[in-house]
Amino acid sequence: MQKLVAITVLMLSSSCFADLKYRIHLGGITNHDQIVFVQGQRIRQEDPNNPIVVIKQCDQLRTIRLNTEKKTYTITPITAPSQPAPPQSTDTAPQTAPAATENHCTVQGKREVIEKKEHKQIFGRDARHIIFRERMEPGGSCAADRKLASFVGWERDGWYAELPDLPECPATTEADRLGVLSYSAPDKYLQANGNLSPALLPLELKVKVPRGSKGLQAAYTADIVELSTGPLDSSLFDIPSGYRGFVTAEPDCAKKSVVLMTASDGTPVYRVGCGVAAPVPVYSPDPSYTDAARNAKVSGIVGLSVIVNPDGTVRDVQVERSLRPDLDQQSIATLRTWRFIPATKEGIAVAVKLTIQTSFSVY
Numbered sequence: 542m543q544k545l546v547a548i549t550v551l552m553l554s555s556s557c558f559a560d561l562k563y564r565i566h567l568g569g570i571t572n573h574d575q576i577v578f579v580q581g582q583r584i585r586q587e588d589p590n591n592p593i594v595v596i597k598q599c600d601q602l603r604t605i606r607l608n609t610e611k612k613t614y615t616i617t618p619i620t621a622p623s624q625p626a627p628p629q630s631t632d633t634a635p636q637t638a639p640a641a642t643e644n645h646c647t648v649q650g651k652r653e654v655i656e657k658k659e660h661k662q663i664f665g666r667d668a669r670h671i672i673f674r675e676r677m678e679p680g681g682s683c684a685a686d687r688k689l690a691s692f693v694g695w696e697r698d699g700w701y702a703e704l705p706d707l708p709e710c711p712a713t714t715e716a717d718r719l720g721v722l723s724y725s726a727p728d729k730y731l732q733a734n735g736n737l738s739p740a741l742l743p744l745e746l747k748v749k750v751p752r753g754s755k756g757l758q759a760a761y762t763a764d765i766v767e768l769s770t771g772p773l774d775s776s777l778f779d780i781p782s783g784y785r786g787f788v789t790a791e792p793d794c795a796k797k798s799v800v801l802m803t804a805s806d807g808t809p810v811y812r813v814g815c816g817v818a819a820p821v822p823v824y825s826p827d828p829s830y831t832d833a834a835r836n837a838k839v840s841g842i843v844g845l846s847v848i849v850n851p852d853g854t855v856r857d858v859q860v861e862r863s864l865r866p867d868l869d870q871q872s873i874a875t876l877r878t879w880r881f882i883p884a885t886k887e888g889i890a891v892a893v894k895l896t897i898q899t900s901f902s903v904y
Contacts, residue, residue, distance in 0.1 A: 560773040561704070563742075565725060569761030577725050582708045583778035586725065596778055599710035605780060614786035619710050651676045654730055661700065663744045664768045668700040671741070673728070677821070677882070692823060696749040696757055701728065701741035724748070724763035744768075751823075799886075801894050804857070810848055810892045813884060820849045820881035820893060828875035828899050831867040838903045839865055843872040845897050851890040853881040864901065872899040 561579040578585040582600040587593075592610040602619040657670035677694040704727055727740035744765045752758040780786065799815045813819045828843075844862030847855050858873045876897060883890040 560770065561707070562767075562769050562771075562773060563765050564767035566764050566766050567724070567761055568764075569759060574766075575725060578773055578777055579707055580773050580775065580778055582710075584708060585777050597708070597710055598778065599708040602710060607780070607784065612781075612784050614780050614784050616786065651678070652730065663700060663702065664765075666702040666744075668702045668744050671699060671701050673697040673699075673730070677823075692751055693757055694751070694821065695760075697728070697743070697746060698749070699728075699743040699746040702744050703739050704742045707740065724761075752825075804848065804892065808851070808892050810894050811884065811886060813893055813895070817884055817886045817891065817893060820853070820884040820895070822879060822881050823853075824878070824880040826875060826878065828868070828871040828901075830901060830903075831871060834865055834868050834901070835903065839868065840902050841865075841900075843869055843899045843901070845872060845876060845899070846894060847876055847879075847897055848892055848894050849881050849883060850892050851883050853883045853890075855879050855881070861896065862898075868901055875899070 561577075563577050565575045565577065567573055567575065573591075574589055576587050576589065582598070584597045584599070586595045586597075592608050594607040594609060596605040596607065597619070598605065599619070604617045604619055605614055606617070607614045653672075653674040653676060655672040655674070657672065659670040661668055661670075674696045675694045677692055707726055709726075724743065724746055727742045729738050729740060732738050742765070743763065746763040748760045748763070749757040750760045799811050799817055800809045801812050802810045804810055811817045841864040842862065843860060843864045846857075846859050846861050848857045849855055855877055858876045860869045860873065863869050876899070884893040885891065
């Protein structure tokens, strides 16, 4: 039996741990490990198969990126927020959404926290089974679209153990922590009593996202396979001697415009990132085989570029990687029917350009 509850646990003081190290194995779309080191107000993240190491020095509000092959580094300042946004409770509406208007397609999210009342030991720690979900409710111009309906935007199903707070720079909101791509830091949420939960590190995590008519499908898994609290060498969290670097590296967003182009009707088309949130597909049927392609047992991928309009519709579908003319046309026709919760910039719906792949397989 399961029910929606708020978790009440005892907060451990950060003095219980001097340092922390854990290795995360990512499976699914990607398959690799990430190692996280924590000491005081500093965090180091590295991938054993990648020469790039990221060090966040929260005490100095800067991020250091090391290239262990080239023996170089860059330093990027971390902008301290003037006042972090407070987390929102599961009973309040919109997690992230522009104001609903008749001309804009909007989405409202409601957070669900489900405690399964199941426990098991992982690394000698009491791990509890918790599921986080975010249910999306289309509004504005999308409310009357019969193709759109309430749906689960993502699901995080994990086994969590309580740990002391890890440094956050800049401070993150509940929505940032409990996002689709968050797996290397503890989760927190606002409990029914109005208090922020303790830091809960996902020791085993399965993340699901909607895949059109197929509903929720596995996106990836993130399992901690090693965890230790022994003392770490402080040199891990600083620039090694002999590295050649740059005094300051400007943030990428300061170097490039987020506006990619202007559409034929004068609408600016943005790139995702740098303050532009990606659109979310809510109606995305798969293209159908043609009889000729099926009989010929043609399999492969069609790569396309599209513009997602501020109202969530699609235009300017172009083939960037062809498979076969008839399957290319099937992909174009199908993508024109897709619908999105649109991309947003500062809470306003905007047009963005995306790259999408359609897949054809004969079984």
